Amino acid sequence: DVKVTQSSRYLVKRTGEKVFLECVQDMDHENMFWYRQDPGLGLRLIYFSYDVKMKEKGDIPEGYSVSREKKERFSLILESASTNQTSMYLCASRTGGHGDEQYFGPGTRLTVT
Amino acid sequence: GEDVEQSLFLSVREGDSSVINCTYTDSSSTYLYWYKQEPGAGLQLLTYIFSNMDMKQDQRLTVLLNKKDKHLSLRIADTQTGDSAIYFCAETRAGSYQLTFGKGTKLSVIP
Numbered sequence: 764d765v766k767v768t769q770s771s772r773y774l775v776k777r778t779g780e781k782v783f784l785e786c787v788q789d790m791d792h793e794n795m796f797w798y799r800q801d802p803g804l805g806l807r808l809i810y811f812s813y814d815v816k817m818k819e820k821g822d823i824p825e826g827y828s829v830s831r832e833k834k835e836r837f838s839l840i841l842e843s844a845s846t847n848q849t850s851m852y853l854c855a856s857r858t859g860g861h862g863d864e865q866y867f868g869p870g871t872r873l874t875v876t
Numbered sequence: 877g878e879d880v881e882q883s884l885f886l887s888v889r890e891g892d893s894s895v896i897n898c899t900y901t902d903s904s905s906t907y908l909y910w911y912k913q914e915p916g917a918g919l920q921l922l923t924y925i926f927s928n929m930d931m932k933q934d935q936r937l938t939v940l941l942n943k944k945d946k947h948l949s950l951r952i953a954d955t956q957t958g959d960s961a962i963y964f965c966a967e968t969r970a971g972s973y974q975l976t977f978g979k980g981t982k983l984s985v986i987p
Contacts, residue, residue, distance in 0.1 A: 767918070794973050796974075803884070803979065804979060805964070805977050805978060805979030805980050806919075806964070806977040806980075808974060811973060811974065813973050821974075853918055853919070855918075855919075857973075859973070864921045864924075865909075865921070865975055866921075867911075867918030867919040867920070868918050869916075869917055869918045870916075870917070870918050
């Protein structure tokens with residue numbers, strides 16, 4: 764059974780805190796992605812990585828950074844959390860083949876107060 | 877830039893067919909996908925279609941692709957209450973690692 768797991772389902776942090784969201788996949792996928800999902804806006808890509816130590820900015824990278832030190836793990840970092848980063852964060856992974864399924868984690872609902 | 881558009885809401889009665897529509901702008905799209913998101917969960921792939929196909933059927937699901945009009949639809953036959961969810965259309969093109977998602981259509985099934 765393929766799996767993408769995220770470290771927390773719910774997280775509450777204070778403004779200005781540094782926040783780490785962890786994602787792990789057990790499918791040996793090359794590509795990993797971080798999205799945020801907001802009502803009426805759908806999924807927006809924050810960052811993605813196509814290999815270890817490689818990263819690419821998505822559509823909304825501002826205020827975020829990422830780390831991929833191992834193939835199976837992709838971390839999203841909020842250097843200084845702000846209230847407008849309150850959102851649902853979804854991690855995903857897929858192989859490099861076109862048409863291959865992109866598997867999603869269950870999501871982390873982050874609230875910044 | 878690339879864009880994928882969907883209506884935000886659809887309401888149907890249990891047992892009826894549901895049709896969720898999607899339009900996209902990138903003529904170089906190679907694969908088009910339908911994902912389902914149940915409340916509190918991540919997205920799950922329902923089905924996908926390659927751009928050289930017109931139709932794909934999988935049990936209660938039928939995907940129709942009109943490449944000329946860049947229009948994709950998902951038909952769910954005999955809609956059940958368990959089909960209530962948000963459905964996302966997505967596309968990708970050759971050479972890209974990324975999927976571009978629509979905003980999602982929330983399907984509500986009335987018993």
